[in-house]
Amino acid sequence: MILATIEPAKPDCAKPRCRHAWWQSLVVVATTCLLASCVTTPLPDLSVDLPAQWRHAPSDAASPTSAPASREWWKAFADPRLDALVDQAIAANLDLGQAQARLRAARVLHAHAGASLRPNLHFRTSEPIDPDASASFLLVGxxxxxxxxxxxxxxAIHRLARSDLDTAHADVRLAQVSVTAEVAREWIGLRTAQQRESLLVAIRDARRTHVEKMQLRRKLGLASQQDTSQGEAALAQAEAALAEPRITIQGAAQALAVLLGRSEPDPEWLHMGALPRLGEWHMSAVPADVLRTRPDIARDQAAVLHAAGELGIARADRYPSITIGGSIVWSTSEVEARPTSSNSIAALGPMIDIPLFDWGMRKAQADAKGDLLQAAALAYRKTVLTAVAEVETALGALEQQRLREQANAQAWQALEQVSRHSRQRRQLGLASAVDIAAADIERDQAALQLLDARGARALEYIALGKSLGGAAMGAIEPAAMNANPGRNH
Structure with a gap:
């Protein structure tokens, strides 16, 4: 430690020597600062080669090109109830609230990131005792x-603070994306289950009618016991199938309540409602948008900055630590209750801490932090590639679900025609009630498959919106090309 001490009681002949020592210390500190200012830790290259366009994006010919871009992708369902649920979840979700609280804390700490490198001032008192225990003093200074x-x-210190703030921002965005996706998923699941219950009730009622007619025909000797038993088994299976959608309805309602920070579901949710529908749509986001919007990518980028900050600290620990220190102390003898002969002393100068015997350990720590920085950069690149793969997978699955829905819609329309013709034949006396019940059952089973396809397509769209992390997506046009199946047509 280089220290220039100033004692007011010294004669004038000592002042030049003190000034000379002070200027020597100043020169040493200035030279060290000039050399140290050239030391920095470069950030690794985080560039990742991305395709210019999505391979599985819908073609422009099959999608509207004039639809405006929107980051509120859930509004594509055109369901005011869903929009309200998302708004309520954004305001009351507990996970999102935690992330926002951590963000506020990170902002406060980031605002004072450089406080440890600013001058500090302390007032201290102490009562030292002479080694011979003949006197004690009160020191104040x-x-x-x-x-x-x-x-x-x-x-490095500022990088660490910035990385913590960026991580908190990413966590808030991650919570927002997750909450909106979960609310949409549970709402779609709830509405799908309600529609499934309605169709399964219709199938059960049709099978009950079928069994009643078969029992009557059995009494008349027009049907066998085997036919009657098969009808009764099918009726029991239809009754048992009702348990699955009812369990799903209760589970989805409870999950929505948790997402909205409530202790119990809203009874209005359990009222029958139509399944929100998707129409033709287009992609306005490009692969590069994923880098700007995915919160997990932003989080990994902040992790790279954090690792660089830790490496900078480890590297700085290998070099001398220079601190400017100063003090002024007054002393009073407690035994004689009088000031000492030299009751005040002031000191000012640089304090230098040079690592010697532990330099090897500090170098090893710096090398390890360098490897961790490389690992963080590799993790960032993997997250980017994984994000692009998730979007491509969601796009491909969404297109396949669209084709599945289209095929099921055609099958349902055909069986709807069969059911209608059966009733016409019944009026002409060419078909029986058993034939009508069988046609209705086949139609409702096709409607059930179409409902499942529409629900699966909606869920794939939600997965796409989540995988894009809020990137702009084209608005959805109302779907009017297919009629609603089942009891709600």
Whole structure:
């Protein structure tokens, strides 16, 4: 430690020597600061080659090109109830609230990131005792230190604070994306299950009618016991199938309540409602947008910055730590209750901490932090590639679900025609009630498959919206090309 001490009681002949020592210390500190200012820790290259367009995006010929881009992708369902649920979840979700609280804390700490590198001032008192225990003193004074943050330490400290803030921002965005996707998923699941219950009730009623007619025909000798038993088994299976959608309805309602921060579901949710529908749509986002909107990518980028900050601290620890320190102390003898002969002393100068015997350990720590920085950069690249793969997978699955829905719609329309013709034949006396019940059952089973396809397509769209992390997607046009199946047509 280089220290220039100033004692007011010294004669004038000592002042030039003190001034000479002070200027020597100043020259040493200035030279060290100049050399240390060149030390920095470069950030790794995080560039990732991305395709210019999505391979599985819908073609422009099959999708509207004039639809405006929207980041509120859930509004594509054109369901005011869903929009309201998302707004309520954004305002009351507990996970999102936690993330927002952590963001506020990170902002406060980031605003004071450089406080450890600013001068501080302390007021202290102490009661030292002479080694011979013949006297004690009361010391009162001020001391101050100012760490210069050389050799990249200041840059590293600010990087750590910035990475914590960026991580908190990413966590908030991640919570928002997850909450909106979960609310939409549970709402679609709830509405799908309600429609499934309605169709399964219709199938059960039709099978009950079929069994009643078969029992009557059995009494008349027009049907066998085997036919009657098969009808009764099918009726029991239809009754048992009702348990699945009812369990799903209750589970989805409870999940929605948790997402909205409520202790119990809203009874209005359990009222029958139509399944929100998707129409033709287009992609306005490009692969590069994923880098700007995916919160997990932003989080990994902040992790790279954090690792770079830790490496900067480890590298700075290998070099001397220079601090400007100063103090002024007054002393009073407690035994004689009088000031000492020299009751005040002031000191000012640089304090230098040079690692010697533990330099090897510090170098090993710096090398390890360098490897961790490389690992963080590799994790970032993997997250980017994984994000692009998720979007491509969701796009491909969404297109396949669209084709599935289209095929099921055609099958349902055909069986709807069969059911209608059966009733016409019944009026002409060419078909029986058993024939009508069988045609209705086949139609409702086709409607059930179409409902499942529409629900699966909606869920794939939700997965796409989540995988894009809020990137702009084209608005959905109302779907009017297919009639609603089942009891709600």
């Amino acid at each position: 001020f001391d101050s230190t100012w760490e210069l943050g050389l050799f990249g330490r200041s840059e």
